Amino acid sequence: MSYSVGQVAGFAGVTVRTLHHYDEIGLLVPGERTHAGHRRYTDADLDRLQQVLFYRELGFPLDEVAALLDDPAADPRAHLRRQHELLTARIEKLQKMATAVEHAMEARKMGINLTPEERFEVFGDKDPEQYREEAEARWGDTEAYAESQRRAAAYTKEDWKRIQAEADEWGERYAALVATGERPSGEAAMDLAEEHRQHISGYFFEVPYEMHRCFGEMYVSDERFKAFYDAMGAGVAEHLRAAILANADRHTS
DSSP states (O other): OEEEEEHHHHHHHHHHHHHHHHHHTTTTTOOOOTOOOOOOHHHHHHHHHHHHHHHHHTTOOHHHHHHHHHHHTHHHHHHHHHHHHHHHHHHHHHHHHHHHHHHHHHHHHHHHOOOOOOOOHHHHHTTTTTTHHOOOOOOTTTTTHHHHHHHHHHHHHHHHHHHHHHOOOOHHHHHHHHHHOOOOSHHHHHHHHHHHHHHHHHHOOOOOHHHHHHHHHHHHHHHHHHHHHHSSSHHHHHHHHHHHHHHHHHHOO
């Protein structure tokens, strides 16, 4: 069976003009021609075209493609192995690029004008949106949440560094307090719970005590948040929840 130049162009997603050019330079000469001189492509021609397009997609110039395919010592299977290796490497590179773009999109969504490298330099493996994501799900249609969006959009790299440094310093103090055996309902624990609420209120969105109670419950029910706080020290998530509840009772009773 053979195919016309138009059919092959349709199969391969190239133009008829491209196939004519490949014929003219000897890269892909049709195996058959009609009595009228029209090109007819065989299955072997289609195999070669596939190889040509693979190499072209990988960035090889046409003369190098021709040299590779016309090498008498080359095994067709060797071409496939080489192309598989090259494509696999390219896929890995594209995946890394896609990840970088996703991080850039995330930063842009937050209003942070940082490169992905800068973003991770500032935050490490922590997510500065840890509070905002949950707030959006629960209170995304509120004015308080809209205010958090406006605040975040105005922050600079230095602002985010300061915010993260304050959060890290608070975490160290809270973990140290838990390690001493301080009760969640103790004055020191409740004071740190209040600092936690004020940190979110000051930088992201206003957190009333009832909302802070919800956060406290979320810190132990949601595995992501529990892991985040327990990474500061053993039992920190449960302790913080209890301290948040005690602090809320202290201020609302």
